[in-house]
Amino acid sequence: MKKKVAFYTLGCKLNFSETSTIARGFQEDGFDRVEFSEHADMYVVNTCSVTENADKRFKTIVKQAQKINPEAFVAAIGCYAQLKPEELAAVDGVDLVLGATEKFKITDYINDLTKNDFGEVHSCEIEEADFYVGSYAIGDRTRAFLKVQDGCDYKCTYCTIPLARGISRSDTLQNVLNNAAEISAKGIKEIVLTGVNIGDYGKGEFGNKTHEHTFLDLVKALDRVEGIHRLRISSIEPNLLKNETIDFVSQSNSFVPHFHIPLQSGSDDILKLMRRRYMSSLYIDRVNKIKETMPHACIGVDVIVGFPGETDEHFLETYHFLNELDISYLHVFTYSERDNTAAAEMGGVVSKQVRNKRSKMLRGLSVKKRRAFYEGQLGKTHQVLFEGENKEGYIHGFTSNYVKVKSPWNPALVNTLHEVSLTEIDEDGLVRLEFEKSFTEV
Structure with missing residues (x-):
């Protein structure tokens, strides 16, 4: 009888693409993949470290797995597993914790799936995460997430991703094109490009900071791949979204008029505290440029509320900034302290109650913005x-x-x-x- 393995993914599209590739590796090694709600011999949880909620959910997910099969082997991989491996290993029922580089060789670390008395940890120093592993996820028959880049060289004061995923590095252009063609051959109509900082595409492995190809090169090359009906850019930093890329997308065969651009704050004071690489004026320029070339384009925005030092005035600055901007929806994140980040040491801590209130206000604004955008598309x-x-x-x-x-x-x-x-x-x-x-x- 084939052993059965099930997967649970927390977090972003990038995690989903990596889970899918790791799952295919199990299937190549003779495992049957089943749903997480089914009886399995092994459960793999791909963790996230971006929010406090993702941290807490890990224990609940492990309990769910144990309830289905108390004898199942449980492994934790992903960002939280890299940042706090010992903490995850101590969770009751966890047998194996793998860090940023080890997760792609997970089948090398499992034996006969006998449960361990204590969680076993294999986690590299993050400086060793300097090679690239390509991946893509096929969730249903309509859309696939294609990883093109990993890691980040930015030093935003609230973010743990560079600690969890290492330096910025990219897949080769030819590999991306091969993966795109493979996805297309499966009858999938849409590909979503994903990564940690995809606008930084082109940096090679082992800390090589020269760009062999740019993000624009990638976009142009993918647009020529036969059989792809739609290409969607997931999230791209405003300082890396160039006019040339916007112009190309507006004339593209396959790229759709949809951009997701992190803002994080509409206050320049807070952007400086966050160590973002732009001011609000640049963000306005990006939105205006998109709307000039593609009036019907959808623009999504990431924003963080309750960052240390964010006063009522700063928050209202953000609220009014977003209210006046021609955007389509918001992804609102309530700031949560992350260990080993500069923001966690800052003064001016905003109470949880105020954070939640601000979050609710922006979510209400998002509903209003989405409705207005949808109304603007009626009759088209x-x-x-x-x-x-x-x-x-x-x-x-x-x-x-x-x-x-x-x-x-x-x-x-x-x-x-x-x-x-x-x-x-x-x-x-x-x-x-x-x-x-x-x-x-x-």
């Missing part, structure tokens, strides 16, 4: 890629510019592209489509 025709799940009698999909739509469930629509006219927003905030009236298959 867009291309929708439909996904594969039946959710309460509806099938969902996204336009190229990231408007979420729904239509009565029809299995024939799964993984198909249709030209649709957007006519009405339903009570849940999504654009509702009636198949007979508004669909033309592409």
Whole structure:
């Protein structure tokens, strides 16, 4: 009988792409992959260190695995496993903890899956994480996350990612193109480019800081890969999103008009404390440039509330900045202290109550912004890629510019592209489509 392995991924698209590649390695070694809710001989949890909540969820997930099979071998990998391996190893039921480089060779570290009395740790010094491992994730038949870059050379005062993932380094252009072609050959219609700092694409391995290729080179090359219907840039720093890239996307065959650009704060005082590499004026320039070339483009924004030293005035500066900006939605993060970061030592600590209040205000603003963006798309025709799940009698999909739509469930629509006219927003905030009236298959 084949051994069964199950995976649980916390955190970002990059983690999902790496989990998927690691899972394929298990399957090549003779394991059967099953859902995390099923009985398995081994459970692997890919951890995240960005938020306090992701840290806490780890224990809950391990308990879930033990409840399904108390004898199962449990391994922890990922960012939290690199930062605090001993802490994870001490969690009841954990047998193995692997750091940033070891996770890609996980099957080398497991024996007959006999449980250990104590969690075994194999974790490198992060300086040793100087080589690149490519990966991609296929979650359903419609979209894949393709990793093109790893690590970060920035020193933002709140962030643990450089400590968890090491220096900035990239896949070779040819490898990325090969992976993209492989994904396309599986019938997947959309690829989302992912990494820690993808705008920094081109830095090689072993600390080589010369860019053999730029992010623009990557974008241009991917646009020529046959069979890819859609390419989406996940998250890119505003200082690395160049005019040339925006211009190219506006004329592209495959790249969609959707950008996700971290802001973190609309206050220049706070941006300086965060050690971000731009001021708010540059961010305005990026948004204006996108909207000039692609008025229908969707722009998502990351923002952190409750950073040390953020006064009411600073927060209102951020709120008004975002309110006046032509953006489409927000990802709001409530600041949480992370060990070994400069921000954790700063004064001016904002109370949890105030952090939560500010977070709620910005989430409300996000709802308003998304609604306004959706309303601005009504009466227009867009291309929708439909996904594969039946959710309460509806099938969902996204336009190229990231408007979420729904239509009565029809299995024939799964993984198909249709030209649709957007006519009405339903009570849940999504654009509702009636198949007979508004669909033309592409």
